Amino acid sequence: MEKTIIINIGNTIIHIEESAYEFLKAYLNEVKQHFANHADDLEIVTDIENRIAELLTEQLQDQKKQVVDTNDVQHVVSQMGRVKDFDSVEENEEEPVLESSYQHQYAEKKLYRDMDDRVVAGVCSGIAHFLNTEAKWIRIAVLLMAFLGGFGFLVYAILWIIMPKAKSRLEKMEMKGEPANLQGFQKNLNEELQAVKERLGEVNKHALPIFARFGMVIGEFFEWIGRFLSGSGKILFKVIAGFIIVFGAFLLLMLIITTAAFQGFWDSSIYDSFPFSIINDGNRGVILFSAFIVLFIPILALVLFSIRVAFNKQAINKTLSFALLIIWLGGVAIAGYQAAKISSEFKQHAELTQTVDLKAFKTYIIDIDRSRYFSREDSITYHINANENKQIVTDDFENGPFVMPNNIRIDIEKGATNATRLIQKYESQGKTFQSALQNAQNIDYKYSLKDSTIVFNPRFELRKGTIWRNQEVRLQLEIPVGTKVILKEDSYRYVNNYGIWDCGEKEGDKNDYTSWIMTEDGLKCIAQLKEEALNKQKLKDELHDLELSQKNTPVDTLKQDSILNRIRELKEELGINAEDRKYR
Amino acid sequence: MIAENTQTQMRKGILEYCVLSIISRGEIYASDIIAELRSAKLLVVEGTLYPLLTRLKNNGLLSYNWVESTSGPPRKYYTLTDVGREILSKLDQTWQELAYAVGISQSGANSTTS
Numbered sequence: 001m002e003k004t005i006i007i008n009i010g011n012t013i014i015h016i017e018e019s020a021y022e023f024l025k026a027y028l029n030e031v032k033q034h035f036a037n038h039a040d041d042l043e044i045v046t047d048i049e050n051r052i053a054e055l056l057t058e059q060l061q062d063q064k065k066q067v068v069d070t071n072d073v074q075h076v077v078s079q080m081g082r083v084k085d086f087d088s089v090e091e092n093e094e095e096p097v098l099e100s101s102y103q104h105q106y107a108e109k110k111l112y113r114d115m116d117d118r119v120v121a122g123v124c125s126g127i128a129h130f131l132n133t134e135a136k137w138i139r140i141a142v143l144l145m146a147f148l149g150g151f152g153f154l155v156y157a158i159l160w161i162i163m164p165k166a167k168s169r170l171e172k173m174e175m176k177g178e179p180a181n182l183q184g185f186q187k188n189l190n191e192e193l194q195a196v197k198e199r200l201g202e203v204n205k206h207a208l209p210i211f212a213r214f215g216m217v218i219g220e221f222f223e224w225i226g227r228f229l230s231g232s233g234k235i236l237f238k239v240i241a242g243f244i245i246v247f248g249a250f251l252l253l254m255l256i257i258t259t260a261a262f263q264g265f266w267d268s269s270i271y272d273s274f275p276f277s278i279i280n281d282g283n284r285g286v287i288l289f290s291a292f293i294v295l296f297i298p299i300l301a302l303v304l305f306s307i308r309v310a311f312n313k314q315a316i317n318k319t320l321s322f323a324l325l326i327i328w329l330g331g332v333a334i335a336g337y338q339a340a341k342i343s344s345e346f347k348q349h350a351e352l353t354q355t356v357d358l359k360a361f362k363t364y365i366i367d368i369d370r371s372r373y374f375s376r377e378d379s380i381t382y383h384i385n386a387n388e389n390k391q392i393v394t395d396d397f398e399n400g401p402f403v404m405p406n407n408i409r410i411d412i413e414k415g416a417t418n419a420t421r422l423i424q425k426y427e428s429q430g431k432t433f434q435s436a437l438q439n440a441q442n443i444d445y446k447y448s449l450k451d452s453t454i455v456f457n458p459r460f461e462l463r464k465g466t467i468w469r470n471q472e473v474r475l476q477l478e479i480p481v482g483t484k485v486i487l488k489e490d491s492y493r494y495v496n497n498y499g500i501w502d503c504g505e506k507e508g509d510k511n512d513y514t515s516w517i518m519t520e521d522g523l524k525c526i527a528q529l530k531e532e533a534l535n536k537q538k539l540k541d542e543l544h545d546l547e548l549s550q551k552n553t554p555v556d557t558l559k560q561d562s563i564l565n566r567i568r569e570l571k572e573e574l575g576i577n578a579e580d581r582k583y584r
Numbered sequence: 585m586i587a588e589n590t591q592t593q594m595r596k597g598i599l600e601y602c603v604l605s606i607i608s609r610g611e612i613y614a615s616d617i618i619a620e621l622r623s624a625k626l627l628v629v630e631g632t633l634y635p636l637l638t639r640l641k642n643n644g645l646l647s648y649n650w651v652e653s654t655s656g657p658p659r660k661y662y663t664l665t666d667v668g669r670e671i672l673s674k675l676d677q678t679w680q681e682l683a684y685a686v687g688i689s690q691s692g693a694n695s696t697t698s
Contacts, residue, residue, distance in 0.1 A: 010657045031631070040638045047634040050657050051615065081629020 004067050010046070010053030014060075016068040024052075024073045034083045052076055109177035112166030120224055121217075123159045126166070129175050161217050241306035248303035252296065259292045279342065279467075287338045293331030297324055346429040346470060350436035358420040361452035362483065365513075366410070368490035369448070369455045408445070408460060408473045410494045412485060412516075412523050415478035422447075422454070423476040429469045442466040445473050458494065485516040485523065503528055536574065543570045599626055601679060603636060604664065604672045607646065611661045637662065645671055 002017040007024075016024065031048055035041040055076045056068050111130050113122035124142055125135035145152030166175045229237070263285075279287055301324065308314055316324075415421060426443045430436025445460040460473045479485060487495060489512040503514045503525030515526040546567050550560070599621070606612065606620050614637060618630050640646045645668035648660040664672065 012657050035635070038635065040635075040642060043638050044634050047614070047638065047660070048631060050659075051630065051634070053657055054615070054653070054659075079630055081631035083631075085629045086631050086635070 002067075002069075009056075010050035012053040012057060014053065014056055014068055015066055016056075016073075017070065020068055020070040020073045023070055023077075027073070027077050028052075030083045034086060048080065052080065055079065110171070110174040111163055112171055112175035113160075113163045114172075114175060115165055115167070116172075120156070121160045121220055122165070123156055123163060126163055126175060127159075129177070132177075157217075160220075161214060238310045241310035244306040245303055245310065248299050248306065251299050252303070255292065255296055255299070259288065262288050283338060283341070286334060290331045290334035290338065293327060294335050297328040297331070300324070345431045345435075348430050348433045348436045350428055350430060350433055350440050352426040352437065352440045354424040354426070356422045356424070358422055358449065358454075360418070360420055360480075363452055363486060364420070364477075364479065364483065365453040365486045365488065366412075366477075366491050366495070367453060367455045367488040368494065369457050408456065408458065408475060408494055409496055410456065410475045410477065410491070412477045412479060412495060412518075414518055414520070414522055415480045418480045419478075420480065420483070421478040423478065425472075425474040425476065427470075427472040427474070436469070439466060439469045439471060443471050443473060447475075456491070456494065458490075479518045479523075481518050481520060483518050484526070485518065486513050487516060488513050539570050539574055543567060543574070546570070595626065599632075600636065600640070601675050602626055603633070603640070604645065604668060604675065607662050608664050608669065608672055611649070611663045613651075613659050613661050617662070640668070644668070 002019065004015050004017055005021045007014055007016055007021065028045075028049070032041070032045055035044050038044065056072060059072045059075065060066070060068065109130055112126050114125035114129060114135075115122050117125040117135060119139065124138040128135040128138045131138075142152045142156055145155060164171075166172045301321070304316060304321070424445065426440040426445070428436050428439035428443070430439050442463040442465075443460050444463050446457045448455045454477075456475065460471070462468070462471065503516070516523050517526050517529070518524075546563055550563055550567070602621065602624070603617060606617050614633060615630070617637075618633055621633070637646065641648065641662075644665060646662050647665050648662045650658045651661050653659045
């Protein structure tokens with residue numbers, strides 16, 4: 001019994017025993033080597049191969065068998081003749097001439113990219129051949145340069161574009177600076193043919209301008225990426241995939257736990273906080289379910305894909321993944337519908353205004369009620385005993401469950417009349433104007449009035465059963481001109497039409513309030529007004545002194561000029577016109 | 585050794601002439617050329633013929649056609665070109681002269697001319 005090989009020789013398919021194949025191959029190599037430096041080596045070798053194919057086929061037909069054995073090959077070889085027999089007939093005279101011309105070409109080395117020994121594009125190994133060193137040293141050097149500010153990458157890219165590929169045998173020999181040692185090559189005929197074609201093509205390529213090389217380089221770059229992804233990059237991807245699997249599984253677990261929590265197994269009060277407070281009671285289950293699906297399935301898909309990358313195994317079949325996709329789309333549709341439904345409830349806007357006339361006082365004190373508003377339920381949950389008067393719970397404005405954006409705004413404005421008025425504006429969104437108005441009406445806002453002190457609640461509440469629909473409370477306090485306003489410290493953050501932080505008493509004073517007065521130009525800080533007046537007086541005094549000294553003492557012109565300049569400056573600051581001086 | 589070398593030299597020159605002569609009789613396949621040469625005991629191995637044919641073809645003496653074969657790959661059938669025919673006639677003349685020269689040198693001028 002013998003192993004057989006199928007060979008293609010002279011475009012004929014022949015079954016051949018392994019030992020016979022080795023013999024035939026050795027013979028053909030011998031023949032090729034013999035004719036290698038012949039001008040028409042390809043054609044001669046092709047002719048010989050065709051003839052061998054024909055002889056073998058004839059023998060198989062004659063002997064009525066299927067497979068060529070060693071005897072058949074030996075017979076063919078004896079008929080064709082060994083290489084040493086060829087010499088005796090065909091003349092050798094032209095060969096030395098050919099060889100010497102080749103040798104001349106090989107003598108000088110050329111810079112090519114070595115495509116057989118490459119990491120990226122063979123630039124380093126090409127340089128190594130040129131410099132007679134090992135490629136690893138060049139690679140290390142380039143890597144070092146790459147780390148030193150990325151210079152190496154640039155050099156590499158430029159060399160990639162400039163250096164041509166060593167494609168043909170001739171170019172490879174030129175690259176390595178090998179002498180005309182034609183004994184070593186063992187390429188089969190097809191490769192040789194290819195090399196010759198490419199050599200012809202290369203002539204054109206060398207004439208190409210640099211720009212045309214870019215396209216080639218880009219193509220090669222992508223080819224390299226492809227090789228990287230299927231080679232060493234694969235391991236990297238597997239590691240990444242492993243991480244994704246671990247984190248993804250963790251995420252999925254978290255998602256399940258969170259959903260369970262929302263579903264009310266552990267804490268139903270989560271719906272009191274924003275933004276979940278937007279959702280209507282009845283829709284919570286549906287929205288939770290669809291949100292779960294929308295989030296869960298993509299993560300699951302990512303994990304499954306990572307499993308496939310990491311283990312080369314398909315975790316689920318196509319039907320199941322298709323079903324998952326359908327479920328996900330369904331979830332997206334439900335979530336989208338619910339989102340649209342909720343957002344439609346913000347469509348209309350309604351405003352409710354309530355005006356209260358306040359008793360006239362010379363001074364108003366505005367304060368914020370820091371004590372929290374507690375409902376009966378809250379008092380029970382927080383264990384606050386209403387009968388124990390000494391307990392005071394204050395709001396630090398920071399902590400506590402964030403139910404909804406429910407802060408108030410206070411605007412202090414100049415009153416049109418002499419009366420003091422408080423205008424409360426309740427605003428809300430709703431599906432229709434009516435429901436918006438209803439939502440606005442359901443705002444529960446409290447403030448207290450005690451003599452001249454107005455105490456505002458920092459927040460408003462919504463009456464039971466009302467959902468957050470962007471409700472807002474705006475308080476507009478209209479004060480007649482000349483009335484003083486004292487703003488307590490806590491009210492700073494709610495009064496928003498004046499630069500309250502600029503208004504401080506003199507340094508050292510640490511009052512927890514600021515004093516203001518309503519003027520024709522709006523509310524003014526009293527401390528600031530005082531300071532301004534003081535400043536003005538100072539300037540006036542200086543001006544007076546200068547004018548006196550200018551009149552009385554005659555001095556040199558230089559000093560005169562500087563005094564005049566200063567007078568002009570002072571006048572400008574005080575708002576006295578230059579014209580005034582003329583008339584005087 | 586010297587004898588062998590001379591033999592080779594003689595064969596070489598004559599082989600080319602014979603090949604051209606064989607092809608001049610009509611379109612012919614390489615292995616048929618070989619068969620004829622072999623029967624004439626001029627050629628030892630087939631491998632020798634292919635470089636010769638290629639060279640003659642490249643020099644413009646021969647041309648060939650591909651002809652489909654029933655057993656194996658298509659065959660090259662060689663024919664003589666006009667150049668080849670011209671050269672062959674010159675070679676014929678040379679051969680006549682050579683044969684005459686050989687005859688004379690072997691048996692003397694007198695015996696052949698008379």
